[in-house]
Amino acid sequence: MKSTARNVAPQEASSLAFAEPVDDGVSLLGLFELASEAMCILGSKHEIIRSNDALADLMGCSQNFLQGSLLESCVVPSDQESLKLSLLNLPLKSSQGRCLVRILDGRNRRRCISFSLTHDQRNDSIYVIGRDCSEDIAKRRELDRRCSHDELTSLHNRRGFLSLAKERLRSATSHQNFAVFFLDLDHFKPVNDLFGHRAGDKVLVDSALRLRDCLTRNDLLARYGGDEFVICAPLKAGSEAAKIRARIQERFEELFCVEGQMRHVGVSIGVALFPEHARCLDSLVELADADMYATKRLQGKW
Numbered sequence: 001m002k003s004t005a006r007n008v009a010p011q012e013a014s015s016l017a018f019a020e021p022v023d024d025g026v027s028l029l030g031l032f033e034l035a036s037e038a039m040c041i042l043g044s045k046h047e048i049i050r051s052n053d054a055l056a057d058l059m060g061c062s063q064n065f066l067q068g069s070l071l072e073s074c075v076v077p078s079d080q081e082s083l084k085l086s087l088l089n090l091p092l093k094s095s096q097g098r099c100l101v102r103i104l105d106g107r108n109r110r111r112c113i114s115f116s117l118t119h120d121q122r123n124d125s126i127y128v129i130g131r132d133c134s135e136d137i138a139k140r141r142e143l144d145r146r147c148s149h150d151e152l153t154s155l156h157n158r159r160g161f162l163s164l165a166k167e168r169l170r171s172a173t174s175h176q177n178f179a180v181f182f183l184d185l186d187h188f189k190p191v192n193d194l195f196g197h198r199a200g201d202k203v204l205v206d207s208a209l210r211l212r213d214c215l216t217r218n219d220l221l222a223r224y225g226g227d228e229f230v231i232c233a234p235l236k237a238g239s240e241a242a243k244i245r246a247r248i249q250e251r252f253e254e255l256f257c258v259e260g261q262m263r264h265v266g267v268s269i270g271v272a273l274f275p276e277h278a279r280c281l282d283s284l285v286e287l288a289d290a291d292m293y294a295t296k297r298l299q300g301k302w
Contacts, residue, residue, distance in 0.1 A: 038130035046070050046087050046126070058113065058130055059103060071128065075101040076110070083115070090119040090126060100133070112137050150223040152201055153208035158230075161222030165232040166281045168220070169274060178234055178274040179241040180281070182288035183211075183248070184296070185227040186266035195259050203256055203265055210254075214247045230285065238273070245269050268296045 032039060032050070038058040040051035051066045059066065059074055071087070072080045079101040086099040097117040102110055116129040148160030156164065169178065185207060192200035204227065211221055211229060219233040233244060248269060255262040270292025272284040 038132075040066070040071070040128045040130075042071055042087070042126040042128060044124045046072060046084070049125075055130060058132055060109075071115075075103050075113075078102075086115075086117060087126060090117055091121070091124075095119045095121070153205055153223050155208050155229075156220065156222035158222065158224050161220065161224065161230055161232070162281065164220055168232060168234075169279070169281055172274070176234065177236075177238070177276075178232055179244065180272050180274065180284040180288045181231040181233070181241075181245070181248075182224070182270045182272075182285065182292045183229040183231070184268050184292055186268055186296075187263075188227040188265055191256075191258055191263055191265060199258050203258060206256060207252075207265070207267075210251045211248065214244065214251050230288075232281075235273075238276075241271050241273065245271060268292050268299070270295060 033052050035052055036054055038052070038055035040048050040055050043049045048066050048069050048071060051063060053063070056063050056066060061074075066074070072083045075083055083099050083101050086097050090097050095118060099115045099117065100112060101115065102112055104110055111132055111134045114131045114133045116131075118127045119125075120127065148156060148163065150157045165180070172178065185203075188200065188203065191203055204223070207227075207229070208221075208223065211231070215221055215231065215233065219231055222230050224230045231244075233241075235241060248267060252265065252267040256265050257263075270288040270290065272278060272287035272291065274284055277287050278284045
């Protein structure tokens with residue numbers, strides 16, 4: 001009996017190849033289905049023609065839902081175009097690629113997924129391996145936060161301030177003005193020495209809260225080190241810098257409660273203006289610091 005030849009669609013050829021035994025009767029399809037890694041095969045239009053249980057678990061949906069769906073339709077709308085471009089570029093630039101996207105799983109939780117993409121030119125299919133990297137990204141973000149924030153006050157630290165303030169000044173238009181303030185607490189050392197570091201830490205935390213109350217959401221506040229704080233504030237008018245300074249000084253006229261005792265911890269403030277005094281952040285900080293020490297000497301605080 002003669003065998004009749006028939007045309008095999010590329011996607012069907014891919015499935016047939018998966019069904020062929022690899023070793024001891026085990027097929028790629030069997031390995032594919034049992035793999036702990038989330039995997040799927042995409043057709044020429046990026047539709048899912050086969051997926052395993054691990055992918056269904058990762059995406060938080062059923063195999064039936066995934067079957068025939070476009071892969072880009074399974075991610076959040078803001079990431080769909082990025083994934084689509086990555087898939088389209090595979091045959092053009094290289095046979096492999098990677099794309100980081102976000103999904104909403106079956107429990108409506110947002111998760112970050114890394115897709116490794118491999119294009120098979122023989123049947124115009126794309127093999128996809130997905131990995132949940134939400135925990136890795138969360139750890140990286142927490143590490144970045146710790147590197148740029150002060151643990152005690154939760155304010156930006158020196159590194160975080162310099163990075164953000166430099167970016168603000170770099171992107172400032174010719175009509176934008178900023179004030180950089182350098183602040184140092186007065187009479188903080190006696191409190192720290194007399195009542196201990198725990199009481200001193202509380203004064204620092206309370207000082208940070210008072211400073212926040214004196215500023216707007218657009219103002220950048222940081223603990224620069226020890227009992228020193230810095231502020232980068234956008235100005236609508238030159239007189240605003242004097243108003244901010246006066247507002248802070250008035251707030252620090254209020255006594256601090258330290259271990260049940262009311263103590264006065266004032267603040268000395270220096271200011272430098274962008275672009276009037278300097279255009280470089282390092283120079284502005286140095287000028288504001290010098291102005292602060294000049295204020296201390298003038299008022300007999302140092």
